[in-house]
Amino acid sequence: MQKIYADFIHALRQQGLPISPAETLDALRVVELLGPKNREQLKQGMGLVLAKNVNDKLSYEHLFEQFFQFAETVEGDSAESQSVASEPYADQASKADEDGGEAGPSPQSELGQLLMSNRAGATEVAIAAAGDAEDIQNMQLFTQKPLYAFRMMNRMGNEALNQELSELDASNELADRRLAAGLRRAQAALQEQLRDYVEQQYLLYAQAKGEQLRENNLQAIKLTNVDYQYIEQMSRLVRKSAKRLASLHSRRRKTKKRGLLDVRKTIAANAAYDGILFHTRWKSTRIEKPRVMVICDVSGSVSRVARFLLLFLYSLQDVLPRTRSFVFSSDMAEVTDQFESLDIEQALAEVMAKWANQSTSYDKALADFSELALKDVDQKTTVIMLGDARNNNGPGRPDIWQKVYRQAGRVLWLNPEHINSWDSGDSIMASYRPYCSQVHSCNSLRELERILGNLLKHS
Amino acid sequence: MIIKHGEKIASPSIIQQAFEKFGYICSDAIATAVYLSCQLQKPILVEGPPGVGKTELAKVTAKYLGAPLIRMQCYEGLDEAKALYEWKYGKQLLYTQLLKDQLGDVMRGARGLDESVERLHTFGDIFYSEQFLQERPLLQALREPEGAILLIDEIDKSDQEFEAFLLELLSDYQVSIPEIGTVKARSKPIVFLTSNNTRELGDALKRRCLHLHIPFPEPALENNIIAAQVPEMDEELRRQLVEFVHELRQMALKKVPAISESIDWARALLLLNVSQLDQKWVGDTLNLLLKYQDDVEIVEPELRKLLNSVNK
Numbered sequence: 001m002q003k004i005y006a007d008f009i010h011a012l013r014q015q016g017l018p019i020s021p022a023e024t025l026d027a028l029r030v031v032e033l034l035g036p037k038n039r040e041q042l043k044q045g046m047g048l049v050l051a052k053n054v055n056d057k058l059s060y061e062h063l064f065e066q067f068f069q070f071a072e073t074v075e076g077d078s079a080e081s082q083s084v085a086s087e088p089y090a091d092q093a094s095k096a097d098e099d100g101g102e103a104g105p106s107p108q109s110e111l112g113q114l115l116m117s118n119r120a121g122a123t124e125v126a127i128a129a130a131g132d133a134e135d136i137q138n139m140q141l142f143t144q145k146p147l148y149a150f151r152m153m154n155r156m157g158n159e160a161l162n163q164e165l166s167e168l169d170a171s172n173e174l175a176d177r178r179l180a181a182g183l184r185r186a187q188a189a190l191q192e193q194l195r196d197y198v199e200q201q202y203l204l205y206a207q208a209k210g211e212q213l214r215e216n217n218l219q220a221i222k223l224t225n226v227d228y229q230y231i232e233q234m235s236r237l238v239r240k241s242a243k244r245l246a247s248l249h250s251r252r253r254k255t256k257k258r259g260l261l262d263v264r265k266t267i268a269a270n271a272a273y274d275g276i277l278f279h280t281r282w283k284s285t286r287i288e289k290p291r292v293m294v295i296c297d298v299s300g301s302v303s304r305v306a307r308f309l310l311l312f313l314y315s316l317q318d319v320l321p322r323t324r325s326f327v328f329s330s331d332m333a334e335v336t337d338q339f340e341s342l343d344i345e346q347a348l349a350e351v352m353a354k355w356a357n358q359s360t361s362y363d364k365a366l367a368d369f370s371e372l373a374l375k376d377v378d379q380k381t382t383v384i385m386l387g388d389a390r391n392n393n394g395p396g397r398p399d400i401w402q403k404v405y406r407q408a409g410r411v412l413w414l415n416p417e418h419i420n421s422w423d424s425g426d427s428i429m430a431s432y433r434p435y436c437s438q439v440h441s442c443n444s445l446r447e448l449e450r451i452l453g454n455l456l457k458h459s
Numbered sequence: 460m461i462i463k464h465g466e467k468i469a470s471p472s473i474i475q476q477a478f479e480k481f482g483y484i485c486s487d488a489i490a491t492a493v494y495l496s497c498q499l500q501k502p503i504l505v506e507g508p509p510g511v512g513k514t515e516l517a518k519v520t521a522k523y524l525g526a527p528l529i530r531m532q533c534y535e536g537l538d539e540a541k542a543l544y545e546w547k548y549g550k551q552l553l554y555t556q557l558l559k560d561q562l563g564d565v566m567r568g569a570r571g572l573d574e575s576v577e578r579l580h581t582f583g584d585i586f587y588s589e590q591f592l593q594e595r596p597l598l599q600a601l602r603e604p605e606g607a608i609l610l611i612d613e614i615d616k617s618d619q620e621f622e623a624f625l626l627e628l629l630s631d632y633q634v635s636i637p638e639i640g641t642v643k644a645r646s647k648p649i650v651f652l653t654s655n656n657t658r659e660l661g662d663a664l665k666r667r668c669l670h671l672h673i674p675f676p677e678p679a680l681e682n683n684i685i686a687a688q689v690p691e692m693d694e695e696l697r698r699q700l701v702e703f704v705h706e707l708r709q710m711a712l713k714k715v716p717a718i719s720e721s722i723d724w725a726r727a728l729l730l731l732n733v734s735q736l737d738q739k740w741v742g743d744t745l746n747l748l749l750k751y752q753d754d755v756e757i758v759e760p761e762l763r764k765l766l767n768s769v770n771k
Contacts, residue, residue, distance in 0.1 A: 020666055026499070033498050034491075041471060044488045045495055048669040053659075054506075057672060278552055 011204045109164045111157035115186035130155040139206045238311045292323045297387030299329040299360035305416040309386045329358035332368035362391045366400040377407040384412045389429040398431040405435035414442040468497040483519040484684045492671040502650035507673035510717025517651035521608040530610045531596040533617035545593045587638040606646035615654040629667045689725045699736045702769045716748040
């Protein structure tokens with residue numbers, strides 16, 4: 001019994017529900033309390049301890065239905081066959097014997113006996129047992145389905161059955177032939193049933209695993225190489241990692257009631273109370289969140305990455321509420337308001353339509369930036385540039401970037417190209433590089449997340 | 460929590476029926492959650508849109524079990540001093556002033572600093588003892604001799620630090636006060652936490668709780684709820700009202716009407732002697748259902764269509 005619930009929880013985890021051992025124990029206690037009689041109640045009760053947000057609840061409910069569809073028949077039938085002393089089955093079996101010829105030969109192999117016993121419950125129990133023995137939960141890919149079906153069939157004693165069948169075929173007795181035909185039919189039916197079982201197990205355990213594998217790969221893959229069909233999935237991932245950053249770093253930092261006692265201020269504050277220390281004053285260090293300005297190149301040369309960078313930029317506004325965002329190809333424009341007022345799809349579409357895919361001019365863009373925002377750059381500001389520094393052979397105005405560097409607290413340059421291709425062709429990374437606190441090559445989601453995580457941590 | 464009447468929480472359906480008598484119509488999921496929470500001694504985290512009866516659930520449970528309800532409203536900046544305990548600074552100050560002379564008497568004749576300090580030590584921590592302790596809701600709930608219902612309302616509004624502070628309380632039903640020691644619950648309270656999901660709560664907190672999500676109710680359930688809350692209302696009008704509100708919830712509004720708003724609206728319609736939903740009455744009372752002018756402007760042009768589908 002417990003094994004079934006443990007399997008269920010394993011399947012839930014495969015679907016991405018974060019279930020801890022403590023919650024597993026809770027779930028078992030819930031089962032104990034509610035009992036398996038009332039299915040709907042049990043579903044709700046276990047849902048209370050296993051699924052802890054609305055999305056998880058939906059996948060939980062879906063999986064519950066899927067999982068206990070099969071498990072129920074196995075459980076129910078095995079319980080019955082044990083408790084009711086299997087009288088009705090005995091009747092049926094004897095009837096089947098009569099149909100199959102009076103006192104005809106009975107199959108010798110184990111599987112044959114099982115098939116001829118005509119007990120649906122028993123075969124399902126046997127299938128489930130074979131599945132367990134073959135570790136069907138560890139199935140990873142859909143190509144493994146036939147393999148598992150084959151192995152399980154063998155585990156159930158298919159070889160012995162085949163042996164027996166060929167022996168029966170060789171015999172000249174009519175009864176033997178009849179038995180062989182019956183066994184063949186039963187064997188085919190069993191195979192069908194087994195394939196269904198494997199299919200179901202695949203849906204329960206392996207499908208989500210494949211998804212996870214793909215998500216992991218997508219995170220590590222170069223942004224320039226992401227296939228168009230994965231863009232949907234990718235944007236979900238971008239949002240996910242931005243959210244992770246947000247939950248890690250959006251803590252409000254306050255140290256008012258703690259810290260070191262500020263003796264001087266405490267004495268001053270209590271002068272009115274006859275020198276009795278009534279109010280305490282604490283020395284606290286306020287940690288300022290960085291003011292960030294992000295400049296994103298959306299020109300033709302980085303067009304493939306630009307979408308993701310913008311996506312990340314958009315999601316980042318939840319983490320860093322005081323982010324100002326700029327985009328440019330040749331003219332630079334501030335898009336903070338668009339990001340704040342529009343929802344993500346609209347904002348991206350508008351930005352891409354208005355500014356993207358034109359030829360790059362860092363000269364013009366940086367000149368614009370110095371007009372737009374240079375006066376607001378101060379020691380508390382972090383400036384992040386997302387761009388490949390490919391400037392169509394223009395000089396690139398590094399003098400402005402130098403000014404930015406002097407005024408800002410920190411200047412980061414994230415280049416989507418690999419470090420080997422910097423300064424090749426029309427890339428003028430070398431002229432900006434001296435005026436950056438850090439330069440990184442950043443061409444996968446994972447790197448982006450790591451760099452920005454660091455930025456937030458050490459701010 | 461000492462449950463005086465064990466049979467009161469013997470099964471979810473008993474709870475459901477009893478709540479119905481108090482005018483709180485709940486789904487199976489809610490009854491199961493209350494049942495499990497009582498049996499497993501685990502807090503319930505109730506999430507859902509505003510106005511679906513999250514706070515009401517705690518109130519009705521308290522009423523049903525005959526236990527005191529201790530409520531703590533969370534807000535940004537809530538800290539231990541306001542949630543757990545505080546020293547009565549004023550009293551401490553007053554006492555030190557009054558006892559000044561006595562202190563002088565005690566210290567008189569002491570030779571040297573060492574002896575003075577030695578004598579002071581014999582006082583013990585009088586100024587940090589029970590008499591000077593101001594209990595706040597959490598401590599009060601722990602010290603309630605027969606247990607209590609503790610309602611921690613809108614936990615998502617509090618800071619993350621406070622959430623972390625709650626962990627010890629929720630898993631072991633005890634808290635540590637540095638000057639006094641660990642305070643263990645005399646009898647474990649039943650804890651309800653409510654959240655409107657303005658921010659995602661931490662996994663550690665969620666792990667310790669049963670998670671109950673109360674969605675907007677199905678029309679049939681809402682019909683029952685309004686019947687229980689506004690029994691004088693005509694059945695046909697009630698059906699129309701529930702369907703109308705249900706239709707509104709399908710629209711893309713800033714804030715869709717919740718159950719509490721439908722109840723208010725039902726009361727208003729009753730007061731105005733409305734017998735049938737028509738465009739004039741609905742238009743006049745729409746501001747009871749919709750709390751933003753933008754939403755009213757979206758719904759008004761659609762009124763005729765909505766009413767047609769409801770009145771057929």
